[in-house]
Amino acid sequence: MSVVPEATGPLAGIRILDLTSVIMGPYATQILGDLGADILKVESPTGDTTRGVTPMRHPRMGWVFLHMNRNKRSIVLDLKQPSGMGALLDLVRTADVIVSNVRPKAMARLGLGYERLAAINSRLIYLSLVGFNEDGPYAGQPVYEDLIQGLTAVPNLLVAAGSPHPHYVPLSFNDRGVGLNAAIVLLAAIVARSRTGASQRIELPMFETMAQSALGDQMGGLTFEPPLGPPGYTRTLTPERRPYATSDGYICVIIYTDKHWRSYLSLLGQSDLFDTDPRLKNLGTRNDNAHALYALLSEAMLTRSTAEWLDALLAADIPATPLHTLDSLVADPHLNASDFFSIVEHPSEGPIREMAIPSRWSDTKPSVRRRAPLLGQHSVEILREAGIDDARIAAMLASGATAAPPGDTP
Numbered sequence: 404m405s406v407v408p409e410a411t412g413p414l415a416g417i418r419i420l421d422l423t424s425v426i427m428g429p430y431a432t433q434i435l436g437d438l439g440a441d442i443l444k445v446e447s448p449t450g451d452t453t454r455g456v457t458p459m460r461h462p463r464m465g466w467v468f469l470h471m472n473r474n475k476r477s478i479v480l481d482l483k484q485p486s487g488m489g490a491l492l493d494l495v496r497t498a499d500v501i502v503s504n505v506r507p508k509a510m511a512r513l514g515l516g517y518e519r520l521a522a523i524n525s526r527l528i529y530l531s532l533v534g535f536n537e538d539g540p541y542a543g544q545p546v547y548e549d550l551i552q553g554l555t556a557v558p559n560l561l562v563a564a565g566s567p568h569p570h571y572v573p574l575s576f577n578d579r580g581v582g583l584n585a586a587i588v589l590l591a592a593i594v595a596r597s598r599t600g601a602s603q604r605i606e607l608p609m610f611e612t613m614a615q616s617a618l619g620d621q622m623g624g625l626t627f628e629p630p631l632g633p634p635g636y637t638r639t640l641t642p643e644r645r646p647y648a649t650s651d652g653y654i655c656v657i658i659y660t661d662k663h664w665r666s667y668l669s670l671l672g673q674s675d676l677f678d679t680d681p682r683l684k685n686l687g688t689r690n691d692n693a694h695a696l697y698a699l700l701s702e703a704m705l706t707r708s709t710a711e712w713l714d715a716l717l718a719a720d721i722p723a724t725p726l727h728t729l730d731s732l733v734a735d736p737h738l739n740a741s742d743f744f745s746i747v748e749h750p751s752e753g754p755i756r757e758m759a760i761p762s763r764w765s766d767t768k769p770s771v772r773r774r775a776p777l778l779g780q781h782s783v784e785i786l787r788e789a790g791i792d793d794a795r796i797a798a799m800l801a802s803g804a805t806a807a808p809p810g811d812t813p
Contacts, residue, residue, distance in 0.1 A: 407772050407773060408770065408772050409772075410439040410440075410441065410770070410772060411439060411767065411768060411770060412437070412438045412439025412440075412767055412768065412769040412770060413438055413439055413764075413767040413769075414435055414438040414439040414440040415439035415440075415767075416439075416441075417435075417439070417440040417441065417499045417500070417593065418440070418441045418443065418497060418498050418499050418500075419432060419435060419436075419440050419441065419442050419443065419498065419499065419500040419501075419502060419589075420443050420445060420491075420494055420495065420498045420500065420501040420502070421442050421443060421444045421445060421475065421502055422445050422501065422502065422503040422504075422505060423502055423503060423504045423532065424446075424451040424452055424453070424504065425451070425452055425453055425504075425547075425578070426453070426467075426471060426548070426575050426578035426579065426582065427504060427532060427577075427578040427579070427581050427582045427585070427609070428502060428503075428504045428532055428582065428585065429444075429451070429453070429471040429472055429582075430471055430578065430579050430582035430583075431502065431532075431582040431583070431585035431586045431589070432444070432475065432502060433471055433472060433473060433474060433475070434582070434583070434586045435586055435589065435590075436473070436474030436475055437473075437474055437760045437769045437770075437771065438769050439767070439769065439770075441476070442474060442475040442476065443475070443476055443478055443494065443498075443781075443785055444472060444475040444476065444477045444478070444776070445478055445480055445491065445494075446477055446478070446479050446480075446778060446779070447479070447480075447481065447482075448479055448481055448803060448806055450463055450479075450778040451468060451472070453465055453467040453468040453471060454468045454778065456468065459752075460752050460753065461751060461752060463777070463778050464751065464752055464775070464777070468775055469749070469752065469755060469774075469775045470758070470775075471775070472775040472776065473757070473771055473773060473774055473775050474771060474772055474773050475773065475775070475776060476773070476776060476780070476781035476784070476785060477776035477777065477778055477779055477780045477781055477782070478494075478779065478781055478782045478785045478786070478805065479778060479779035479782050479805050479806040479807070480782075480804065480805055481803055481804045481805070482513055482515075483513075484802060484803070484804040486795070486798065486799045486802065486804040487799065487804035487805065488513070488514065490786060490789065490791060490799065490804070490805065491515075492520075492523060493789040493790065493791060494785070494789050495520050495523050495524050495527065496523055496524055496789075497524075497788075497789070498524065498527060499526070499527070499528060499593065499596075500527070500528045500529075500530065500589055500592075500593070501520060501527060501528075501529055501530070502530040502532065502585065502589065503515075503530070503531060503532065504531075504532040504533075506533065506534075506543055506545070507531055507533065507537070507543070507606075508543055510531070517529045517531075517604040521602045521604075524602065525601070525602055526596060526600060526601070526602055527602045528589065528592045528593065528596060528602060528603060528605070529602065529603070529604045529605065530585065530588065530589055530592070530604075530605045530607065531604065531605065531606050531607070532581065532585060532607050532609070533606060533607070533608050533609065534546030534550075534551075534608065534609050534610060535608050535609070535610045535611070536606060536608040536610075536611055537606065541610065546609055546610065548571075548575045548577050548578050549571050551577040551609055551610060551613050552571050552572060552577060553571075554610055554614070555577075555610075555613050555614050555616070555617040556617060556621075557571070557572060557617065558570055558571060560617075560621065560640065563635065563640045564639070564640050564641070564642055564644065565641075565642025565643075565645070577609065577613045580612065580613060580616060581607065581609045581612050581613065584607060584612050585607055588605055588607055589605075592605060618634075620636060620639065621634055621635050621636055621639075621640075622634055623635045623636060623637075636690075637690050637691065637693050637694075638689070638690045638693040641693045641694040641697050642694070643693075643694055643697030643698045643700075643701055644693070644697050646726045647700060647701055647704035648701070648704060648705060649704050649705065649707060649708055649709045649711075649712055650705060650706065650707060650708050651708045651709055652708075652709040652726070653709065653725075653726040654704065654709050654712050654713065654723060654724075654725065654726060655723065655724045655725070655726055656700070656704070656712075656716060656721065656722070656723045657721075657722045657723075658700065658721060659686075659722075660686075661677075661685070662720075663721050663722075664677055664683055664689075665677050666719040666720065666721055667716075667719070667721055669719070670715055670716075670719060671703055682695065682696060683696070709725065713725065733756075741759075742759060743758060743759045744756055744757070744758060744759070745757050745759065747771075747774070749774045749775070750774060751777055752774075755774075757771070777808050778806065778808075779805065779806040779807045779808065780807070780808055780811075782805045782806060782807045782811075783796055783807050783811055783812065783813060786799070786805065793813035794813075796813050797812065797813050800812060800813075
């Protein structure tokens with residue numbers, strides 16, 4: 404058996420009970436695990452649903468799960484059985500944080516409300532990831548990525564920007580955005596506890612968090628009371644704001660500042676246009692005339708190849724990149740030169756492509772110490788750490804209150 408390196412990151416010594424599934428919560432806890440926290444992933448006997456996302460080499464080890472659950476230990480607990488609940492309460496006694504995306508009423512029915520757990524551990528930080536805060540009419544409703552995209556107007560923003568019909572963005576950006584917020588919230592709560600020593604409950608709602616994000620970009624004239632105009636940011640909503648077609652492909656370009664525009668017009672041999680065309684006068688006039696100016700760019704970009712434009716634009720210090728596909732993104736020369744991808748040997752799944760921890764530290768460096776675990780891979784190990792003897796563990800395994808891989812039994 405390989406030896407797991409001891410955590411050396413900035414959160415080494417922090418223990419987090421992770422009662423989350425799918426993407427939002429697991430993404431938050433993986434970030435904290437990468438930073439050194441000991442993440443105990445508490446799973447039902449059927450496991451996190453992302454274990455079932457195909458393709459996969461072996462059952463319950465789907466690719467989404469592999470990318471969302473490194474640096475975690477998996478323990479199976481059936482919380483509907485008294486012995487499973489008892490084991491979780493034993494784990495609460497030694498935890499710094501418990502984080503859950505189970506709806507609060509369901510947590511209360513299980514007997515896992517904040518008041519009960521804080522009575523067991525007076526230093527416990529209790530983070531509840533919910534769809535909606537407890538004060539509005541949506542409280543308690545189930546929610547997923549697509550629903551939040553709809554509630555925050557994203558499909559209709561795409562129509563405003565030129566899509567022929569409303570559709571969802573094919574990225575879980577709400578799950579990940581709230582996951583990042585959750586990681587930040589937990590870090591702040593840990594700092595606060597270091598000053599006060601006291602526990603506290605935190606509620607982080609998905610809808611309110613991402614409504615702030617969407618409206619922060621698109622509130623427009625509704626910022627003011629009375630309104631100075633309709634909502635929306637003209638520059639980002641024009642259908643002409645898109646990757647530009649070149650003579651042989653596409654290119655992504657941002658021409659935003661006065662300097663960018665002067666440099667770009669110089670490349671076109673029209674340097675005087677900046678001072679003579681009132682639409683180009685400043686950021687405000689360019690925003691008001693965004694559709695026409697982006698159309699101008701679209702026409703000009705057709706005159707050269709992608710490679711010619713990239714050379715010219717980058718030499719002029721104008722931000723520009725190729726338009727990637729998913730395949731070319733994985734082959735991106737910058738990502739590969741910076742060792743963003745590595746092929747690692749997963750203990751059960753064989754060679755997998757893993758993405759690096761993006762941040763780089765001069766000290767207390769984050770690390771990948773564990774690959775995504777098998778369902779219940781660490782059940783016996785964690786129960787023993789909680790002081791549960793082998794006879795009790797054997798009884799839990801027999802009743803299904805916990806589970807472990809074949810051969811890992813007391």
